[in-house]
Amino acid sequence: MSDLFISEEAATAEEVAAVDAVIPEADSVLIIESERLVRGGQARRNERRHLLLPALHALQHEIGWISPGGSNHIAYRLQVPPAEVFGVASFYELFRTDDPGHTQSVTHICVDPACRIAGATALAEATEAAGGKVHASPCLGQCERAPAVFIQGRGEPDAVPADTEHPSAPIHQDPDDLQLLTRIGRYDPTSLDDYRGIGGYAMLAKAIEMGPDAVIAAVTDSGLSGRGGAAFPTGIKWRGVADQTGRPKHVIANCDESEPGTFKDRILMEHDPFAVVEALTIAGLTTGAENGWLYIRGEYPLATERINGAIDAARAAGLLGDDVAGSGKRFDIDVRRGAGAYICGEETALFASIEGYRGEPRNKPPFPTTHGLFSEPTAINNPETLINVLPILEHGADAYRGKGTDRSPGTKLYCLSGNVAQPGLYEFAFGTTLGEALADAGGVTGNLHAILMGGAAGSFVGPDAMDLPLTLEDTREAGTTLGSGVIMVFNDTVDMTDVVVRITEFFRNESCGQCVPCRVGTVRQHEVMVELSEKGTLAAERSQLIDDMALAMGDASICGLGHTASGAVQSAINLGLIGGSS
Amino acid sequence: MTAPASTNGGAPQPSETAVTISVDGSDVSVPEGGTILDACKAAGIDTPTICYADNLTPVNVCRVCVVEVEGNRTLVPSCSRPAEEGMVVSTDSDRVRHSRKMVLEFLGSDVDLSEADEITQWGEHYGADPSRYVTEADSSIAARAPQEVKVQDNLYIRDYDKCVLCYKCVEACGDDAQHTFAIAVAGRGSDATISTEFDVTLPDSACVYCGNCVAVCPTNALQFKSEFDLRAAGDWRPEDQTVTTTICSYCGVGCNLELHVQDNEIVKCTSPDDHSVTMGNLCIKGRFGYQYVNSRK
Numbered sequence: 080m081s082d083l084f085i086s087e088e089a090a091t092a093e094e095v096a097a098v099d100a101v102i103p104e105a106d107s108v109l110i111i112e113s114e115r116l117v118r119g120g121q122a123r124r125n126e127r128r129h130l131l132l133p134a135l136h137a138l139q140h141e142i143g144w145i146s147p148g149g150s151n152h153i154a155y156r157l158q159v160p161p162a163e164v165f166g167v168a169s170f171y172e173l174f175r176t177d178d179p180g181h182t183q184s185v186t187h188i189c190v191d192p193a194c195r196i197a198g199a200t201a202l203a204e205a206t207e208a209a210g211g212k213v214h215a216s217p218c219l220g221q222c223e224r225a226p227a228v229f230i231q232g233r234g235e236p237d238a239v240p241a242d243t244e245h246p247s248a249p250i251h252q253d254p255d256d257l258q259l260l261t262r263i264g265r266y267d268p269t270s271l272d273d274y275r276g277i278g279g280y281a282m283l284a285k286a287i288e289m290g291p292d293a294v295i296a297a298v299t300d301s302g303l304s305g306r307g308g309a310a311f312p313t314g315i316k317w318r319g320v321a322d323q324t325g326r327p328k329h330v331i332a333n334c335d336e337s338e339p340g341t342f343k344d345r346i347l348m349e350h351d352p353f354a355v356v357e358a359l360t361i362a363g364l365t366t367g368a369e370n371g372w373l374y375i376r377g378e379y380p381l382a383t384e385r386i387n388g389a390i391d392a393a394r395a396a397g398l399l400g401d402d403v404a405g406s407g408k409r410f411d412i413d414v415r416r417g418a419g420a421y422i423c424g425e426e427t428a429l430f431a432s433i434e435g436y437r438g439e440p441r442n443k444p445p446f447p448t449t450h451g452l453f454s455e456p457t458a459i460n461n462p463e464t465l466i467n468v469l470p471i472l473e474h475g476a477d478a479y480r481g482k483g484t485d486r487s488p489g490t491k492l493y494c495l496s497g498n499v500a501q502p503g504l505y506e507f508a509f510g511t512t513l514g515e516a517l518a519d520a521g522g523v524t525g526n527l528h529a530i531l532m533g534g535a536a537g538s539f540v541g542p543d544a545m546d547l548p549l550t551l552e553d554t555r556e557a558g559t560t561l562g563s564g565v566i567m568v569f570n571d572t573v574d575m576t577d578v579v580v581r582i583t584e585f586f587r588n589e590s591c592g593q594c595v596p597c598r599v600g601t602v603r604q605h606e607v608m609v610e611l612s613e614k615g616t617l618a619a620e621r622s623q624l625i626d627d628m629a630l631a632m633g634d635a636s637i638c639g640l641g642h643t644a645s646g647a648v649q650s651a652i653n654l655g656l657i658g659g660s661s
Numbered sequence: 662m663t664a665p666a667s668t669n670g671g672a673p674q675p676s677e678t679a680v681t682i683s684v685d686g687s688d689v690s691v692p693e694g695g696t697i698l699d700a701c702k703a704a705g706i707d708t709p710t711i712c713y714a715d716n717l718t719p720v721n722v723c724r725v726c727v728v729e730v731e732g733n734r735t736l737v738p739s740c741s742r743p744a745e746e747g748m749v750v751s752t753d754s755d756r757v758r759h760s761r762k763m764v765l766e767f768l769g770s771d772v773d774l775s776e777a778d779e780i781t782q783w784g785e786h787y788g789a790d791p792s793r794y795v796t797e798a799d800s801s802i803a804a805r806a807p808q809e810v811k812v813q814d815n816l817y818i819r820d821y822d823k824c825v826l827c828y829k830c831v832e833a834c835g836d837d838a839q840h841t842f843a844i845a846v847a848g849r850g851s852d853a854t855i856s857t858e859f860d861v862t863l864p865d866s867a868c869v870y871c872g873n874c875v876a877v878c879p880t881n882a883l884q885f886k887s888e889f890d891l892r893a894a895g896d897w898r899p900e901d902q903t904v905t906t907t908i909c910s911y912c913g914v915g916c917n918l919e920l921h922v923q924d925n926e927i928v929k930c931t932s933p934d935d936h937s938v939t940m941g942n943l944c945i946k947g948r949f950g951y952q953y954v955n956s957r958k
Contacts, residue, residue, distance in 0.1 A: 083842075084841075084843075084865070084866070084867035086687070086858070086861060086865060086866075090781050123820070128957075147858070147859050150858065150859070154858075158868065159842075160835075160842030160845070161858035161867070162842055162843055162844050162845040162847075162857050162858045162866065162867065163842060163845045164858065165845065165847055165856065165857075165858040166845030166846050166847045166856070169847040169848050169849070169856075170847075171849075176859065291950070361723050398724060402796065420849070426941075437846065441719055442738065442741060443740075587850060587851065588848065588849075588850060589849070590849075590850040591849060591850065591853075592826065592846075592848070592849050592850040592851060592852070592853030593722050593853075594721075594722045594723070594724050595722070595724050595725070595762060595764045595767050595768060595825070595826075596724055596760070596763065596767065598826070598851055598853070599767035599768070599771045599851070600763070600767060600848060601850070601851075602771075602850075602851045603767065603770065603794050606794070620793065622791060624794075628763065629762070630756075630759055630760075630763075631759060631760045631763030633735070634727070634735050634736045634737075634756055634759070634760045635681070635724040635727050635735070635736050635760035635763070635764060637721070637722070637724070642735065654898055
């Protein structure tokens with residue numbers, strides 16, 4: 080039993096209506112001892128806490144901030160302590176906990192590298208001069224159409240202006256040559272019938288016919304590994320969850336892509352949403368999980384709309400629900416919107432976020448396959464990884480391995496941005512060289528100076544890396560990474576010090592703050608980079624400090640954010656992109 | 662609570678559920694479920710900890726207790742990682758010493774550790790030099806702006822310039838002891854802080870003044886008002902204090918009290934962490950209800 084002490088600030092009628100719209104009536108008992116003392120119980124609290132994030136979204140959208148009265152109403156309805164509601168709300172960039180003092184929508188403008196070199200600063204100034212409310216945002220996942228803008232709506236839905244300006248996907252390859260992007264542009268992403276018309280949902284039927292063991296065997300034999308950067312073998316992950324019995328299980332599509340330079344999963348969700356839903360359904364039936372979750376970053380309104388549409392259509396057609404496609408198995412999907420936190424793309428932070436806690440990563444072990452969402456067995460994959468299952472099932476593992484290399488089978492999506500002629504989403508077989516990839520994107524505009532591989536968490540390579548085969552093994556050997564498939568190109572007009580300072584600022588802002596090496600290390604690293612940008616060179620002891628910090632962040636941080644926060648800086652120094660020692 | 666550990670130097674561990682690991686070259690047995698930290702303790706190896714406490718669930722956020730475990734890419738927190746049969750652990754390798762030093766340096770550069778003697782001593786042990794972080798960069802990007810000490814009642818104060826964000830107070834207020842949930846971590850990254858909802862004052866919050874947060878604070882960021890006032894007057898003299906153990910007289914639970922006495926006046930009240938009744942926790946009466954003893958009337 081636990082008691083909540085709720086302060087006297089009351090919610091307004093509109094706040095109550097907004098919050099109540101997303102919180103269903105509870106069937107458990109509340110003992111109201113006084114206006115301020117309500118007994119609800121710990122079990123009740125944990126049961127409904129996953130509604131906290133949707134409730135905060137509703138309140139923020141309705142009144143433009145998380146007010147004390149509105150927060151109290153959420154606390155009361157969900158029986159979450161008010162201090163914890165505040166702790167969660169104040170964690171996310173899209174929620175503000177002070178009164179904005181205006182009623183306008185807010186224009187988020189990306190200030191990360193690709194948008195920075197495409198005139199984001201000037202756009203922000205112009206927007207402000209025209210009376211707009213501007214919020215400097217980390218990467219918005221629209222690097223192919225930089226500078227990126229996201230409108231956080233007030234009295235109107237959230238919107239991305241470019242979604243109407245550029246309705247078709249930024250894909251410049253022949254779909255016949257592709258296996259992941261092959262459906263894009265070939266069906267109406269709002270129509271299940273259209274999707275079925277091009278063979279959609281045939282692989283779900285095949286997976287049901289094959290049975291879980293055969294599906295897992297095919298995925299394992301294909302050599303498919305996670306496409307988010309960590310490259311964990313998908314078959315092993317699925318087997319791990321499938322083998323768990325006696326507890327509820329979950330499969331999650333991690334659609335929180337926030338790595339600067341990454342927009343692949345957004346394109347998949349916007350233009351091939353049914354494939355993502357079908358593949359997640361296959362994952363659920365294969366691992367024996369009845370609960371599917373799709374966690375989409377909050378800045379992707381069109382992707383959210385299309386995914387919701389696909390789920391609704393699939394459910395109406397019996398492809399989700401109590402008897403999925405006649406299999407006799409139950410599986411359904413809940414959608415959750417993130418609220419502006421890079422760290423929530425880290426799988427354990429994502430669990431915490433869904434559960435209604437601050438998006439703070441947990442130590443591993445225990446691993447998600449045994450202790451994931453709600454501490455229950457969970458398989459979590461991103462959309463790109465998931466849709467690889469479709470060609471694997473369609474053509475078999477051997478055919479799948481026909482592309483790529485022995486240790487990196489198949490194809491990979493790449494997000495090309497920055498100084499390239501045709502920024503966009505590309506699919507290449509593993510083993511394609513960096514130079515070939517750039518050539519397919521129309522080549523570099525201007526004189527190539529540096530390429531950021533894998534995003535802010537990746538590293539820079541120089542013009543001499545054109546022959547680097549894009550495989551997991553070759554990039555690792557070369558001391559860089561494919562990461563989430565970012566290839567961000569910089570020509571010799573770009574101020575690389577400015578880019579690197581911004582990357583360090585990004586990590587400083589996005590660290591969850593939980594562990595000391597990352598919380599303080601990212602700040603100190605940013606400070607040293609600012610000092611470098613002001614002085615032009617680094618004294619020897621400063622170079623030593625950068626190395627010392629990198630080693631400690633990489634060794635002692637809890638999660639991948641801290642582990643990778645110094646990679647770009649280190650590589651920029653090694654390549655001589657930013658001021659060397661004085 | 663952590664289970665007691667034994668070394669292989671003592672009596673052999675007959676339980677089937679013991680696991681044996683190697684710590685700095687010596688075999689150490691701990692009961693299954695025991696942590697690497699338990700094994701270090703059993704082997705007589707002193708390990709720095711900040712966010713760890715015997716009476717709290719490990720949150721492993723400070724990272725000062727990290728050790729090197731063979732086969733692990735990164736260092737692991739000894740306070741929370743269960744010992745597994747055959748693990749090979751190094752507690753004093755170059756990597757371990759470096760990360761411990763850096764954590765202590767980072768904290769020293771970011772937090773007022775003037776009343777956190779144990780942390781500063783470990784800093785000296787590992788050669789931490791917080792002064793090397795002073796940069797000539799624009800001060801507007803400094804990590805944290807100084808905060809005023811929050812003095813909102815007569816029982817305890819909060820000085821968040823001294824806070825290392827170890828989460829102990831949040832745990833003691835929440836699931837690990839009091840279940841009051843008056844405070845939580847708020848904000849993100851270097852702006853993260855311990856806060857009530859919307860930073861309301863403690864009397865306006867859910868706080869029940871058990872003082873269990875104060876008891877677990879490792880840096881004196883949370884401080885009894887009695888100590889705070891004496892420090893302000895330059896009259897806080899731990900070396901002149903005696904500690905008298907007694908049993909709380911308010912109810913029948915039987916909580917042990919440790920009365921810290923200076924100049925014949927009680928200046929603070931604690932309870933032993935290992936006491937079977939309190940596990941170090943008290944209620945407002947046991948913690949603060951001693952003023953009548955000091956009354957001269």
